[in-house]
Amino acid sequence: MVSLKVNGTTHTVDVDDDTPLLWAIRDNIGLTGTKFGCGVAQCGACTVFIDGQPLRSCVTPVSAVGTSEITTIEGLAGKEADAVQAAWTNRDVPQCGYCQSGQVMSAIALLKENKKPTDRDIDLAMNGNLCRCATYVRIRAAIHDAARALEI
Incomplete structure (x- = not known):
């Protein structure tokens, strides 16, 4: 037990x-x-x-x-989670959706550590998350959107 x-x-x-x-x-x-x-x-x-x-x-x-x-x-709870989930929806990130829980968790972890990530920062942080549907461009854009939303 x-x-x-x-x-x-x-x-x-x-x-x-x-x-x-x-x-x-x-x-x-x-x-x-x-x-x-x-x-x-x-x-x-x-x-x-x-x-x-x-x-x-x-x-x-x-x-x-x-x-x-x-x-x-x-x-999940908190401002980073809210910002990432809203950005994911606005950017239509998921296609099949299978990898998305891991993608979202990694994106939130990144934004908790780095409030203004560059493309390189995002690529490095998300490197261990694979997406068969190849929505990487939308994932990166959504993370940038979430970072901007957190500035407000």
């Missing part, structure tokens, strides 16, 4: 200590917004926040999380 604090609620789940956090979140807690993409931390679809920092949940065992606060796409 492992206790995980996810989106402000503590959940006790019956999993082995080496179970990837992704599967505990999806299969045991029932939050399916975080996606399985590659299973080797290369695509970013499984990105969650651990104590506010982005982390790939597909390769993180539940035992490594301890008492940390886990935030999934379902638990």
Whole structure:
């Protein structure tokens, strides 16, 4: 049994200590917004926040999380989250949508650290997030839009 604090609620789940956090979140807690993409931390679809920092949940065992606060796409809140989600909608970023939870999580993490990212900053921060639909130009534009919205 492992206790995980996810989106402000503590959940006790019956999993082995080496179970990837992704599967505990999806299969045991029932939050399916975080996606399985590659299973080797290369695509970013499984990105969650651990104590506010982005982390790939597909390769993180539940035992490594301890008492940390886990935030999934379902638990997002705050001005950066609002700005990114509005920009995503305004720019029609998602096509199939599969990678979007990871993309949004990474974009929010970037904007929390860098209020005025350049194209290079965005490309570097988003480098670990793959999009099969190749909406990278719209993703970059949406991040710039969100950064401008946060200036207001």
